Amino acid sequence: xxxxxxxxxxxxxxxxxxNAPGDWRDQSTHEGFVASQRAWxxxxxxxxxxxxHWPGEWPGGGRSLAEQKIIYEELARADTPRLLLSFVSTYHxxxxxxxxxxxxxxxxxxxxxxxxxxxxxxxxxxGAGSDxxxxxxxxxxxxxxxxxxxxxxxxxxxxYADMCLLLVRTSSEGAKQAGMTYLxxxxxxxxxxxxxxxxxxxxxxxAEIFLDEVEIPVSQRVGEEGAGWAVAxxxxxxxxxxxxxxxxxxxxxxxxxxxxxxxxxxxxxxxGVLRDLGALATRVDAVCALADRFLQKRMEDExxxxxxxxxxxxxxxxxxxxAEMGVTxxxxxxxxxxxxxxxxxxxxxxxxxxxxxxxxTIAGGSDEVQRNIIAERMLGMPREPRGWKLEAGQ
Amino acid sequence: MSTMRRELxxxxxxxxxxxxxxxxREQARATVAELGWFMAGVPEDMGGLGLSRAELGVIFAQxxxxxxxxxxxxxxxxxxxxxxxxxFAGRDELLESAMAGEPLTASLAIGREGLEAVPxxxxxxxxxxxxxxxxxxxxxxxxxxxxxxxxxxxxALFSVKPAEGGARLVLASGAEAAALNxxxxxxxxxxxxxxxxxxxxxxxxxxxDYLGTRRQFDRPLAMFQALKHRAAxxxxxxxxxxxxxxxxxxxxxxxxGAMKAxxxxxxxxxxxxxxxxxxxxxxxxxxxxxxxxxxxFLNRELGGSAGFWNERAGRALLEA
Ligand SMILES: Cc1cc2nc3c(=O)[nH]c(=O)nc-3n(C[C@H](O)[C@H](O)[C@H](O)COP(=O)(O)OP(=O)(O)OC[C@H]3O[C@@H](n4cnc5c(N)ncnc54)[C@H](O)[C@@H]3O)c2cc1C
Numbered sequence: 001x002x003x004x005x006x007x008x009x010x011x012x013x014x015x016x017x018x019n020a021p022g023d024w025r026d027q028s029t030h031e032g033f034v035a036s037q038r039a040w041x042x043x044x045x046x047x048x049x050x051x052x053h054w055p056g057e058w059p060g061g062g063r064s065l066a067e068q069k070i071i072y073e074e075l076a077r078a079d080t081p082r083l084l085l086s087f088v089s090t091y092h093x094x095x096x097x098x099x100x101x102x103x104x105x106x107x108x109x110x111x112x113x114x115x116x117x118x119x120x121x122x123x124x125x126x127g128a129g130s131d132x133x134x135x136x137x138x139x140x141x142x143x144x145x146x147x148x149x150x151x152x153x154x155x156x157x158x159x160y161a162d163m164c165l166l167l168v169r170t171s172s173e174g175a176k177q178a179g180m181t182y183l184x185x186x187x188x189x190x191x192x193x194x195x196x197x198x199x200x201x202x203x204x205x206x207a208e209i210f211l212d213e214v215e216i217p218v219s220q221r222v223g224e225e226g227a228g229w230a231v232a233x234x235x236x237x238x239x240x241x242x243x244x245x246x247x248x249x250x251x252x253x254x255x256x257x258x259x260x261x262x263x264x265x266x267x268x269x270x271x272g273v274l275r276d277l278g279a280l281a282t283r284v285d286a287v288c289a290l291a292d293r294f295l296q297k298r299m300e301d302e303x304x305x306x307x308x309x310x311x312x313x314x315x316x317x318x319x320x321x322x323a324e325m326g327v328t329x330x331x332x333x334x335x336x337x338x339x340x341x342x343x344x345x346x347x348x349x350x351x352x353x354x355x356x357x358x359x360x361t362i363a364g365g366s367d368e369v370q371r372n373i374i375a376e377r378m379l380g381m382p383r384e385p386r387g388w389k390l391e392a393g394q
Numbered sequence: 395m396s397t398m399r400r401e402l403x404x405x406x407x408x409x410x411x412x413x414x415x416x417x418x419r420e421q422a423r424a425t426v427a428e429l430g431w432f433m434a435g436v437p438e439d440m441g442g443l444g445l446s447r448a449e450l451g452v453i454f455a456q457x458x459x460x461x462x463x464x465x466x467x468x469x470x471x472x473x474x475x476x477x478x479x480x481x482f483a484g485r486d487e488l489l490e491s492a493m494a495g496e497p498l499t500a501s502l503a504i505g506r507e508g509l510e511a512v513p514x515x516x517x518x519x520x521x522x523x524x525x526x527x528x529x530x531x532x533x534x535x536x537x538x539x540x541x542x543x544x545x546x547x548x549x550a551l552f553s554v555k556p557a558e559g560g561a562r563l564v565l566a567s568g569a570e571a572a573a574l575n576x577x578x579x580x581x582x583x584x585x586x587x588x589x590x591x592x593x594x595x596x597x598x599x600x601x602x603d604y605l606g607t608r609r610q611f612d613r614p615l616a617m618f619q620a621l622k623h624r625a626a627x628x629x630x631x632x633x634x635x636x637x638x639x640x641x642x643x644x645x646x647x648x649x650x651g652a653m654k655a656x657x658x659x660x661x662x663x664x665x666x667x668x669x670x671x672x673x674x675x676x677x678x679x680x681x682x683x684x685x686x687x688x689x690x691f692l693n694r695e696l697g698g699s700a701g702f703w704n705e706r707a708g709r710a711l712l713e714a
Contacts, residue, residue, distance in 0.1 A: 255711065259711055259712055259714075262712060263712060268712055271701075271705050273708070274704070274705045274708030274709055274712070275700075275701055275704040275705045275708060276704075276708070277704075277707075277708035277711060277712075278652055278703065278704035278705060278706065278707030278708035278709075278710075278711065279652075279655070279656070279659075279700065279704040279707070279708075281652070281707055281708070281711055282638070282652040282653060282655065282656045282704070282707060283634075283656060285638055285641075285649075285653075286634045286635055286637060286638035286656060287634060289634075289637035289638045289640070289641040289642075290633060290634045290637035290638075292637070292641065293637040293640070293641075310629065310630045310633045310634070313626070313627070313630045314630050314631075314633070314634040317630075368623065370626070371622065371623040371626035371627065372619070372622065372623075372626075373626075374625075374626035374629050374630060375622035375623065375625055375626040375629075376622070378626075378629060379602050379622075379625055379626065379629055380602070380606075381602065381605065381606065381616040381617070381621075381622050381625065382606070382614060382616055382617045383617070384617055384619065385613070385617070
């Protein structure tokens with residue numbers, strides 16, 4: 001481990017000069033995506049840069065805020081592929097395992113994640129999106145197993161996943177939130193089938209999961225039966241805060257992509273373009289500063305309800321503006337269909353990146369849901385009246 | 395949060411608990427002098443408190459929160475110029491009286507020639523004249539001082555023409571003037587951005603209170619999602635800008651200016667929405683929202699407009 005943050009910067013820059021995959025966009029097609037992601041992840045793990053946000057007992061973990069910033073900055077600067085395939089494993093699953101699972105569960109799964117085990121998140125259902133507590137996938141306890149049947153949707157990378165963070169209903173008594181249970185499901189169990197969903201940008205990043213009498217051992221439960229809602233909040237909290245430091249630094253690194261749309265054209269003297277670019281860059285800096293501040297608070301145990309929502313809302317809106325500027329700058333040529341690779345804000349394809357930006361304004365609690373949280377929990381504005389019922393036939 | 399930061403916020407809340415408390419510029423200046431704020435940024439060996447720019451930033455935000463009137467930012471600039479100048483005869487006395495609140499002033503316009511937008515010139519003994527080659531403190535005796543009434547009445551602005559051959563203390567020239575000018579621009583931007591963020595949080599809080607008490611359609615307005623969501627967006631915009639502000643206290647040149655532009659746009663956005671949230675009452679002089687709105691628009695222009703700074707920031711990126 002390096003002595004000072006600047007030593008670390010030097011070290012990682014050197015390492016990236018030797019190891020960053022230059023041709024990843026060509027390899028990240030449907031066929032090559034999984035293999036190239038796995039290979040890059042393994043390299044990062046071996047070098048100690050894959051999970052800087054994990055606690056210190058894990059290889060590559062325990063990095064200070066300053067060190068994390070440097071790692072993400074340098075990964076962005078070297079234009080490396082983002083770890084889409086390991087995203088849920090290293091953030092959502094890891095946060096859940098570290099914060100809520102038993103010691104045995106954590107000790108069993110965390111090393112496997114570092115070995116490249118892929119996880120997906122099975123929360124959403126066709127009838128339960130923003131209203132996550134409305135899930136209906138049912139689990140019935142039979143001896144040492146839960147027998148699970150139902151359907152999950154929008155599960156990112158489920159088609160490649162080995163394991164699933166599964167939220168199920170074990171009871172319909174009491175409040176909707178009360179009867180939920182959290183399970184870790186092996187995707188190879190009998191009764192699990194996965195169907196990829198075609199997305200608007202021509203990708204298939206998420207999938208449906210069908211569950212037909214799947215028998216999941218009770219030992220795979222995280223927390224108590226009926227305590228799934230609280231565990232799910234830990235998973236979602238990682239999505240709303242922790243992940244956004246990496247992403248905001250990536251967005252700042254990717255400002256060079258906007259610059260290269262302008263460089264060498266007559267727009268270098270277009271004051272409107274320069275102003276838009278300058279204002280956007282400052283907004284991106286502000287989002288980075290906000291993500292830093294969030295992580296600082298989290299490390300010092302000063303995080304408050306709603307802080308993570310602010311980070312997510314700010315990032316998501318800024319990403320949309322960022323991608324939109326790229327689309328605008330690319331003009332008509334940007335409207336001609338170009339084959340896309342998996343990616344998000346550095347795929348090399350502005351329209352694809354723009355459409356992908358919806359992942360952040362919808363997934364993990366949409367902007368509207370974050371706004372409700374901020375208004376009600378931070379600003380103290382009242383909730384809407386409850387008890388409204390759909391009339392029969394409506 | 396640092397102890398110093400908390401102490402500054404606490405004393406600000408005591409001195410200026412609410413926007414209404416000090417409405418008169420001379421009294422505001424006296425209060426700020428009593429708090430020792432004019433000496434806050436001056437090094438200890440020159441009789442100041444030696445606080446960092448980050449800590450000065452807290453002060454500026456508090457001044458903005460309470461809409462404290464007057465030419466305080468101009469005074470901070472004059473103090474900074476005196477402290478940053480090469481020693482000269484009489485400097486210590488001048489600095490001391492400036493730190494004690496004896497009015498000095500300076501233009502708050504950046505990127506333009508001349509002495510326009512000079513607050514409190516009618517009260518001040520000297521004005522800071524910033525040229526490219528030379529920075530000087532010029533006595534206002536015999537100067538032509540024209541009031542330029544602005545929409546924002548919390549700052550009394552003047553356009554100033556010093557008297558020919560009036561007393562003139564050169565604070566810096568040549569390369570030193572360039573360096574000092576850069577410092578002063580940065581401080582002006584920090585001050586205006588802080589003022590903007592303090593004002594934005596205050597006017598949002600006033601609005602949330604109002605929406606919580608005003609009832610229409612049998613419920614408080616604050617219950618309507620159409621309003622809640624806009625309030626949440628404003629909150630997120632303020633938090634984001636304030637994270638940038640805290641991270642930028644030592645930023646240089648264009649980065650500081652672009653930060654100022656960003657924070658002032660957020661203030662404008664929040665203040666505009668605040669008027670809308672208040673409905674008809676937002677258009678009445680009795681209600682304070684318009685004061686924030688007017689100050690927000692003036693802050694946007696003082697210290698260089700968004701167009702001025704964003705264009706530079708864009709160019710800097712292209713040239714990086
Ligand atoms: C790219 C992507 C990846 C995803 N990955 C996963 C994953 O890995 N695992 C998983 O479990 N899920 C995943 N999701 C699902 C995601 O969590 C849901 O799409 C999201 O919670 C929204 O639910 P919904 O799609 O059913 O929309 P709905 O809940 O039907 O909402 C539709 C619209 O109405 C708005 N709305 C809803 N309720 C309110 C309200 N109370 N007030 C105001 N507006 C409201 C929403 O904001 C939205 O704009 C993913 C989604 C996307 C887009």
